[in-house]
Amino acid sequence: MKTKHNLDLSLLxxxxxxxxxxxxxxxxKSLDNVLIKDINWNYFLQLAMYHRVYPLIYYTLIRSDEKTIPKYVIQTLKQEYKKNTFQMLxxxxEMELLSQLFTDKKIPILFLKGPIIASDLYGDISLRTSKDLDILIPITKLEYAEELLLNFGYKREDETSLLNELKWRGHHITYIHTQKNIQLEIHWRLHPLPSKEPCFNELWEQRRVSKTSYPxxxxxxxxxxxxxxSHGARHGWFRLRWLKDIDQMLSKGFNIxxxxxxMKTYQSQHMVGQALILVSELLKTPLNEDMMILTKGSQPKKLADSALYFIKEMEPLHILASTYKFRRYLFLLKPSIVQKVIHFILLFYPSSSDVKTLRLPKPLNFLYFPLRPFLSIYRKLRKTP
Incomplete structure (x- = not known):
């Protein structure tokens, strides 16, 4: 089916x-030789790494008969591909060890990303990257889970939590295993407030179980x-890997x-529409009639246009997130007036960055509320996170 949505791809x-x-x-299939003749190969490699698609790039190129790509490009991709394969193994x-640890202690645990998703989407863990492991557990098990992890060799990443900031702004805590060089995020929500999302029990009842040596x-x-x-939309799809994940699911026959x-329950139709427009335009993913219905209307197209800008910028998240354009995008992403109001209120809720900018005695922490706009402006002028 024709899927033209008129995104301005000349921006890329x-x-x-x-x-x-x-x-x-x-x-x-041969690659576009017109494109290949006008490529800055060092920049190409930077983009492949930034967008976390270098394993797929290498895997595809070594199976093609393309001779015009410089050998050093292939060699660099090969080295990174090997490193990623070892990382995923x-x-x-660690994923199996953690699964066994939590299961033995009767803590239900769901893996959100990592090797299990690489295997599910690509059939090969070496074709997707992952810098850490993300797990979801019931919020009532957080303290017990932390105790388990500390005894297992993990250390909680230092975070300054101001005025119960984690409850209102956060949805995960980061732990590091210095000996194994592994980062782990424990989530009690899939996404930050004020997004609507399924409760843990609903997710648990619909879970899948792998056929690995330990389930x-x-x-x-x-x-x-x-x-x-939702994860890709919340980050403006600034990495192409996230779009490729959606493409993989649709190409494997996912029935939308x-x-x-x-989608209706958790108000995500507009984000699905945005994702479908982006994969159809950028990756030429075919859309059926049911998918096309979700791309109708101005909001999915407007959100897709915004994401195209973030895709081309190649900015670190902490810099991108501080821009007016990205903050306006996040505001538009909220599906209801209530969520927009809560989002706006949370912008004025103090954060750990405010403590780093100006340290106040604990009895005066309430002053961070009126001071937050000024501290934020000061950080922008100083170009600090």
């Missing part, structure tokens, strides 16, 4: 266009699809009708 560099051409390329082993619990297909869509009730 030839290097990004070539990345897209490669990760959407079919077996035995390392995380796979791994992970999200059911419909919940995983909406989680990946099965997620209709969830």
């Amino acid at each position: 560099s030839n290097e990004i266009k070539l990345l897209l051409e490669i990760i959407k390329v079919e077996d035995e 390392h995380l796979s082993r 791994i619990n992970f999200l059911g297909e419909e919940h995983l699809f909406l989680y990946l869509v 009708i099965n997620a209709n009730i969830l």
